[in-house]
Amino acid sequence: MYLHGRNVLREILKLEPKKLKIKKVLFTDQKNVDRELEELKEHTAKKGYRMEVVPPEKLFNLSREKKHQGVVINLKEFPYTSLETLLDKIMEKKRSLLVLLDRIQDPHNLGAIIRSSVAAGADGVIITEKASVEVTPAVVKVSTGLVFRIPIVRVVNMARTIETLKEEGFWTYAATMEGEPYYSVSFTDKAALIFGNEGKGIRHLVKKKSDYLVSIPMCEGIDSLNVAASAAIMLFEYRRQWALREGVNP
Secondary structure (H helix, E strand, O other): OEEEOHHHHHHHHOOOHHHOOEEEEEEEOOOOOOHHHHHHHHHHHHHOOOEEEEOHHHHHHHHOOOOOOOEEEEEOOOOOEOHHHHHHHHOOOOOEEEEEEEOOOOHHHHHHHHHHHHHHOOOEEEEEOOOOOOOOHHHHHHOOOHHHOOOEEEEOOHHHHHHHHHHOOOEEEEEEEEEEEHHHOOOOOEEEEEEEEOOOEOOHHHHHHOOEEEEOOOOOOOOOOOHHHHHHHHHHHHHHHHHHHHOOOO
8 A cells, every 4th residue: 555645654653663564665765855744754764764865757557646856655554453453452441432434435534534543532433344445545645644643443243343332331423314403412421323325325134223213304305414524513423522521621
């Protein structure tokens, strides 16, 4: 997997090298590059990653992106987190927000939802293994590298995952057209927000397993929003409610 961009590299450099399988970090051989890129090269070297300086044309050929910003990262595979590891990590937290994505297929939607999830303070994003987009270079790009800041879990059975979360004290909220308006729902401290496929929405069994059905009311003639937009609205409504309860700035 070839990733590109300085923000992506910055996020990678925040992690311990053992958490990622980085084959190589490639930098442009152009002269008179700015100080920012030189600092990234120095930081990369300190982290112990293998480095190579190559012509800009090679960076383009690897990333297929003209705006590679002088850096391409060769990542062997994305470091998914297991559900068990995620739950162990958040077990003692009084407040926890998870995002469940039932067969999201557009990499731009996944990347945007991951970015919103990090911005809203979510603890993890859970996706399905089948009929879902994986974390791809496009997902990483749209998330501006924030995909490395939040655990991404892949599960075989979303309905069973919901049952597991309920056992851990989570209440689940499925975003649907027929649900209760989101602004009239009081989200619990431990909440899992569920969003469905771009065309078909949330599957029947997943919806049936959910505790609440939640909708975003719209003007007449508009039947739905893009799933990434819907997710952002509900994520920040959760954050607003939490801040109000705690008396803090959201």
